[in-house]
Amino acid sequence: MAAARGLWLSVYGEIGAILVYTFAVVAISLIPVGIGILATPVALRAVRAFAGQRRAQARAWSGVDIPSPYLPLPARRGSWVAHQAELCWALLRDKATWRDLQWLLVDMTAGYLLAVLSVTGFLYTLWGPVLALGVWKPIVDHGGNNWFLFVHVTGQTSANFAAALGVSLGVLGIFVNPALLRADFRLAKWLLAPTPERALAQRVERLTETRHDAVDTSAAELRRIERDLHDGAQARLVAVGMSLGTVEALIEKDPAKARQLLTAARATSAEALSELRDLVRGIHPPVLAERGFGDAVRALALRLPLPAEVDVQLPGRPAEPVEAAAYFAVSELLANAVKHSGAERLWLEATHADGMLRVTVTDNGHGGADIKAGTGLVGVERRLGAFDGVLAISSPPGGPTMATIEIPCTLTART
Template sequence: MATQGYGEWDDPGSQGSRGRPHRLPVALRAPVEGRSWRELCHLVLSLPIGTVMFAYSVTMFSMGVGLLVTFLGIPVLAAGLMGCRGFGVLERARARALLGLDVAEPEPLRPRRGGAMAWMGAVFKSGSSWRHMLYTVLQFPWTLFSSVAGLVFWSCGWSLLTYPLWFWVFPVYAGQGGIQLYGDETHSVYLDNPFEITVTALVGLLLTLATPWIIRGLTTVDRLLVLGLLGPSPLATRVVELESDRGVVVDTAAADLRRIERDLHDGAQARLVALAMDLGLAKEKLTEDPRAAARMVDEAHGEVKTALQELRDLARGIHPAVLTDRGLDAALSAVATRCTVPVTVDVDLPSRPAPAIEGIAYFTVSELLQNISKHARASRAVVDVWRVENRLLLQVTDDGVGGADASAGSGLAGLAGRLDAVDGVLVVDSPAGGPTRITAELPWRSA
């Protein structure tokens, strides 16, 4: 699904050549930046577009409600709502192009069956349709104010700032000395001497510098309207997230099952098959060559021990017994002993979390320590586990070479996906040259 939030443009005027910072402060260059002109364009376009949307929605709603005494009111009202959804597409595109605001599409209509009645029922049941109509109603009075205010400030600021260049228009074509501040039957006051013209230009400069920030504040309300009424509802967004998380959980479980099957097939199963064959040969040689048979049985006994160790390791990889019996402190200490670098473990928990959360925390630390053993080239590592309110936090730190990146499609990306499936978060801080600090956050659920 597409993301939603505020976007920023990289204006050519905001930086010098080759990415060097601009010498002018932002307050001085704001009036000529592309962003300010785009936001002004958005305000100017909002008035005619808002007028059309308001007239359409009010007309269709009034007509539909008025015709509800007959069957015609239902399709008219449904058509009005669909038209408002069409305006929503236009407004999202306009906000994306002029305001840098990328809003995800709302949840689509899902009629349960075919036919016009099912389609109209889906339109009426969709909260997004009604939010779109509410947007067309609320946007009109606001844009009537914001468009006029933005244009007045912008035109007055630039007009007064450039007044020294065009004040001659008044005496030449209007027959007066300049801009008239006051006039009655006896006398008039004009801005016509150098001092007054200079003061006028300075006032215009102040207005010109302030106008981009005023317009930015006005368009902030437009952003909030688009974001709150034209995007997907929080409930629909949460449903999509849960569906995605469920897919991650299913894929992870399937991958774990394939790994267990592969380990059994290539490890213990193959060893047990070979053991059965060796015992069969020993049985055949028992009467003919007892010494050779005894030697083969002794070798088979060693193979049994090796197979049992492999099964124990496999069981530990599924869910270690020490985690169930003694909790995270003992389990993580056991994992730390298998790391190739010295590891300090500090677990500060008032009680044990739920088994599912405890298991995820264990395997998270276990995988991070494996990464340290394979890639970090570190001399030591530290594991800290603690609780903050309703969250369980894990932090694994090492003094290795750094450069770990969860977005590069590595094992960290898969680990982040697993944590996200249970509303967890993985934060990687690993600059080149180290040190590396990886923090995992999980929801706390009591056992």
């Protein structure tokens, strides 16, 4: 598999790199005559698309994550020509553009060499046994000078030795070829990943955005609480007060009627108390405050209509805001799984390592979950973003779906 991927990178990757690099260089060189202003955005977007494909391959084939470093592009304003000119200057001002072009040069040389090495070992693995099957003889009979690496094949014995060497190369390639591909992708990451300055700027931008989202969410939550209090518990308590006033007037004239009103007032007060408890649970569940994240998510799982296995391994408790954010994020993920996944079973695992609280919710449903599909995952992402946390979804068609949240935090000792 690694050899096939190396072949893909060495052929398609090399051709693609040469084409998009040439297109970009020609387009940029034509800027002084005007044509390049229109062609450069197209060329540089092709470069970005090619680099984006390499990022996806690095993540899928070797687990090497290469974040995107690009600055936001301007929205279209005015005519297409004016927009192309604005795009041209925006792309040329972005340092990531020039790093992409540098990467293309490196990929056409050092990257190509790493990809070819993984293919070469595989070809030698095939060629050695083929020689031993008798192919060596017509080559030698016709005066050929056949070498297999350092083995000079002149007869069956040397051909057999070449076959053994080829098989050895194949066994070695099982371990070496993936390492060569990983080295190729790490070389790409060196130039395609954001610089420390850009990474810091991206983090600041994201935190600024999520802070605004958190403020908006908090305001909406306060309005919801006010509405629930006004329409629910407050209205019931007002009704209780009115009933008690009527009871006070009837207690001597009509005790039976007063008794009925007292019974109704008691039922209404019980309903108001239940609504208040639900409201408080929605703001900050008592079990979360009293017993911590682990017991709170176990209580959540017990209320689900699906069987759920919960494994929480936390040596302490996060800060209260982080704990609450993680709890409500998990609650939303579980609710989404129940509503949309078609799953028969759920699994929840929570751990803390390397300064990161990591919670994974897995279901055996039909898959296809998408953060942008409007199933509440965007809200989870925004809630976590306020704490510099992230949400990752793996949900191929047919399932399973794995949702992972990570929040940087420290844990305090249990009390």
